[in-house]
Amino acid sequence: MTGEGLKAVSGKPTLKYLNLSNCEGLTDEGLKAVSSQPALTYLHLTGCWEVTDEGAKAVSGMPALTSLNLDLCDMVTDVGVRAVSGLPALTFLGLSSCNVSTAGLKAVSGMPALTYLNLHYCQRVTTAGVRAVSSMPTLTKLAIDDRHNVTAAALQALRPATAPALHIEWQETEYSDYSEDEDEEDED
Numbered sequence: 001m002t003g004e005g006l007k008a009v010s011g012k013p014t015l016k017y018l019n020l021s022n023c024e025g026l027t028d029e030g031l032k033a034v035s036s037q038p039a040l041t042y043l044h045l046t047g048c049w050e051v052t053d054e055g056a057k058a059v060s061g062m063p064a065l066t067s068l069n070l071d072l073c074d075m076v077t078d079v080g081v082r083a084v085s086g087l088p089a090l091t092f093l094g095l096s097s098c099n100v101s102t103a104g105l106k107a108v109s110g111m112p113a114l115t116y117l118n119l120h121y122c123q124r125v126t127t128a129g130v131r132a133v134s135s136m137p138t139l140t141k142l143a144i145d146d147r148h149n150v151t152a153a154a155l156q157a158l159r160p161a162t163a164p165a166l167h168i169e170w171q172e173t174e175y176s177d178y179s180e181d182e183d184e185e186d187e188d
Contacts, residue, residue, distance in 0.1 A: 006030040014039050021069075022047040028055035035059055046071040046094065056080030060087060069094035071118060078104035085111055096120040096143075105129035109136055118143040127154045134166055143169040 006026075009015065010033040018040060020026055026048045034043070035058045043065060045051055052075040059068065060083040068084060070076050071094040081095065081104035091113050101124040108117065109132040117133060119125055119142065126149045133139060134155075144150065155168050 006033040010034060010036050012037070016040060017042045019044040020048060021045065024049070026050060028052055028058060031055040031058040035061055037062065039064055041065060041089075042067045044069045045073055048073055049075070051076060053077055053080035053083070057083040060084050063088055065090055066113075067092040069118075070098055071096035071120075073097075074099055076100075078107070081105075082107040087111070089113055092116045094118040095122060098122055100124060100129075102126050102129035102132065106132045109133050111136070112138065114138055116141040116143075120145050125150060130155065139166060141167045141169060145170070 009018070015037050016039050018034065018037070019042075021044050026045070027050045031045075031051065034040070040062055041064050043059060043062070044067075045055075046069050049072070051070070051073045055073075056070065056076050057080065059065065065087050066089050068087065068090055069092070070080075070084075074097050076095070077099040078101055081098065081100050084090070084093070085107040090111060093108065093111070093114060093116070096118050097120070100119070100122050105125065106129070108114065114136060115138055117139060125144070130142070130144065130150050134142065144155070152170055155170065
């Protein structure tokens, strides 16, 4: 779907659910048309490669959103994440493969309603970023993998002190950049 198609959809004030996943022609301009939907609670943008921080800024003015999936929108950076972190009702935020770092996660840590955060394949995430979001009182699920600069041991160390009820969905990947051998070499 292109921006022109979204302009036609934008005239539906009762629209609550919009799945635009893998829409190759979707751009930031198209998202600006969607941003005028006052009742929209679910917006799925997975795989919309052309969406950038400007698109994230466009949807940041949608206070009714409870679910925003930006998975595989790798041109969304900390700037876009900071913009959407102001969405007061957001309970789910998908950032898999986005270009987010500790700075963006510190902004996310202030989201009042967020319960589920997907950070799979966000290679700039560090232990400090995970620490920031793991202390959120509402966060119940954090999806992360071993491509980060975060180890499973570091995650376990955070849990008792910050959020004992937080479920961490840890995914080990076949091509991990981290190995225990590297830690041993660093200790020498």
